Amino acid sequence: MALRNQSKRPSRTVLILLLLASFTVITLDVRGGDDSPVEPLRSAAGDVFGPVEEATATVVRPFQAVPEFLRTTGALRTDLERLEAENSALRGQVATSVVDRNRADELDGLLESSRSTGYALVPARVIAIGPAQSFSSTVTIDAGTRSGVHPDMTVLNNDGLVGRVLRADRSTATVLLIVDAESVVGGRLGSSMEVGFLRGRGVVGNKGRLDLDLVDNAVTPGRDDILVTWGSMNDAPYVSGIPIGRVTSVFSSPRQLSKQAVIDPLVDFSALDLVGVVVKGNVKGDRAVINASESQTPRSGVG
Amino acid sequence: MVVFRALVVTMLISLAVVLQVTLFPHLAYEGVAPNLALLVVVAAALVRGPEFAAVLGFLAGLAVDLAPPADHVAGRWALALVVVGYLAGRIRHDARTSAVSAIIAVAASSFVATSVFALSGLVLQDPTVPVADALRVIPVAVIYDVAITPFVLPLMMGLFRSLESRRQVAY
Numbered sequence: 001m002a003l004r005n006q007s008k009r010p011s012r013t014v015l016i017l018l019l020l021a022s023f024t025v026i027t028l029d030v031r032g033g034d035d036s037p038v039e040p041l042r043s044a045a046g047d048v049f050g051p052v053e054e055a056t057a058t059v060v061r062p063f064q065a066v067p068e069f070l071r072t073t074g075a076l077r078t079d080l081e082r083l084e085a086e087n088s089a090l091r092g093q094v095a096t097s098v099v100d101r102n103r104a105d106e107l108d109g110l111l112e113s114s115r116s117t118g119y120a121l122v123p124a125r126v127i128a129i130g131p132a133q134s135f136s137s138t139v140t141i142d143a144g145t146r147s148g149v150h151p152d153m154t155v156l157n158n159d160g161l162v163g164r165v166l167r168a169d170r171s172t173a174t175v176l177l178i179v180d181a182e183s184v185v186g187g188r189l190g191s192s193m194e195v196g197f198l199r200g201r202g203v204v205g206n207k208g209r210l211d212l213d214l215v216d217n218a219v220t221p222g223r224d225d226i227l228v229t230w231g232s233m234n235d236a237p238y239v240s241g242i243p244i245g246r247v248t249s250v251f252s253s254p255r256q257l258s259k260q261a262v263i264d265p266l267v268d269f270s271a272l273d274l275v276g277v278v279v280k281g282n283v284k285g286d287r288a289v290i291n292a293s294e295s296q297t298p299r300s301g302v303g
Numbered sequence: 304m305v306v307f308r309a310l311v312v313t314m315l316i317s318l319a320v321v322l323q324v325t326l327f328p329h330l331a332y333e334g335v336a337p338n339l340a341l342l343v344v345v346a347a348a349l350v351r352g353p354e355f356a357a358v359l360g361f362l363a364g365l366a367v368d369l370a371p372p373a374d375h376v377a378g379r380w381a382l383a384l385v386v387v388g389y390l391a392g393r394i395r396h397d398a399r400t401s402a403v404s405a406i407i408a409v410a411a412s413s414f415v416a417t418s419v420f421a422l423s424g425l426v427l428q429d430p431t432v433p434v435a436d437a438l439r440v441i442p443v444a445v446i447y448d449v450a451i452t453p454f455v456l457p458l459m460m461g462l463f464r465s466l467e468s469r470r471q472v473a474y
Contacts, residue, residue: 024378029378053370053371128325135424140372
């Protein structure tokens with residue numbers, strides 16, 4: 001009890017020291033930029049927390065579907081029917097398969113969607129999602145440098161572009177989603193091949209949209225026009241030809257020179273699960289790399 | 304004994320940080336998940352006082368800042384939780400009188416923490432977040448934190464209390 005009475009008037013020293021410590025960490029991290037002294041700490045924390053998050057995600061995954069039972073509404077059913085119609089081929093496989101088979105099919109979809117582009121993919125699952133209180137849309141995936149994943153690699157799933165790798169630890173990597181307010185992606189309109197820049201709005205979920213600024217102000221994108229990436233130098237951070245989304249509305253104001261379009265991303269960011277990281281074809285890692293061109297080789301060899 | 308207590312507290316912080324990014328995103332409302340690390344700090348503040356809670360807040364905040372998928376400037380949650388730990392510790396004699404006052408303490412702490420974090424982001428231009436977005440997220444965060452308080456706070460306060468009584472026996 002004597003102890004507690006002593007602490008009735010708390011000393012300010014502890015508070016001031018801790019505040020100073022916080023400011024020091026912030027300053028070190030801000031001033032240091034990409035090679036800040038905090039970065040090794042961050043990657044160490046990633047190595048420690050990554051596997052723990054991975055294990056927890058494995059435990060949690062079977063219970064993910066439970067809230068779905070409660071909120072199966074008419075709207076969700078309509079969505080489901082529309083999607084099923086669109087993916088009738090996939091639906092057939094899904095309906096007749098067990099869960100593991102479904103996952104293999106998701107991988108197949110991933111493979112199919114990137115077959116024409118010929119990119120090699122490292123499959124990974126989303127294991128942690130940053131809360132909106134942190135104001136950045138990032139997720140953790142369960143593939144890291146051990147699987148050949150490195151910063152500034154493109155991340156996609158079987159619907160389209162997901163984002164890019166910000167940093168990679170040994171067994172996990174952090175991915176910046178394209179809906180993040182800090183994300184800028186170069187996009188090309190499918191119909192006119194015109195280029196523009198896509199910015200996220202920082203909103204995940206059904207209302208997640210992207211803003212497109214077109215370079216050429218004479219072009220008016222059509223509704224439902226598809227948008228693909230136009231690619232960066234050396235394929236980092238974005239490879240070319242990955243579908244991003246569809247145009248939902250176009251507007252222009254006298255103040256601005258270029259027209260602006262609102263893009264509805266193809267990927268459902270609130271239900272991210274299986275994703276693929278684009279890697280160089282000959283990468284060696286702890287897991288199998290999906291390589292469309294390699295899987296076709298035996299066939300062409302026979303012919 | 305000291306080692307044991309430090310180990311339990313470390314485990315508690317790690318558990319809170321990991322659950323916050325793995326389990327609770329599935330229960331999130333508009334992306335806002337409850338801030339478990341904050342509840343750990345408030346519980347510590349109500350039981351042990353401002354100094355202990357401020358130190359714990361610094362460590363828990365640093366864990367939130369560094370554990371993946373965090374991408375903001377490190378030290379921002381640490382700053383927010385130090386402030387919260389200290390403030391909640393100062394009002395603990397009032398806050399412990401009833402369940403309602405404890406919940407008000409949590410609501411105030413959640414508001415302060417999320418605001419300090421958002422403000423530090425505005426100052427540093429870390430993610431360039433419009434103020435309107437911050438104002439939209441903060442009330443949801445406060446409500447969500449309050450909503451899980453009855454399930455989490457008594458449990459954690461009990462844990463800190465039993466750790467404290469062990470300490471007194473040890474002395």
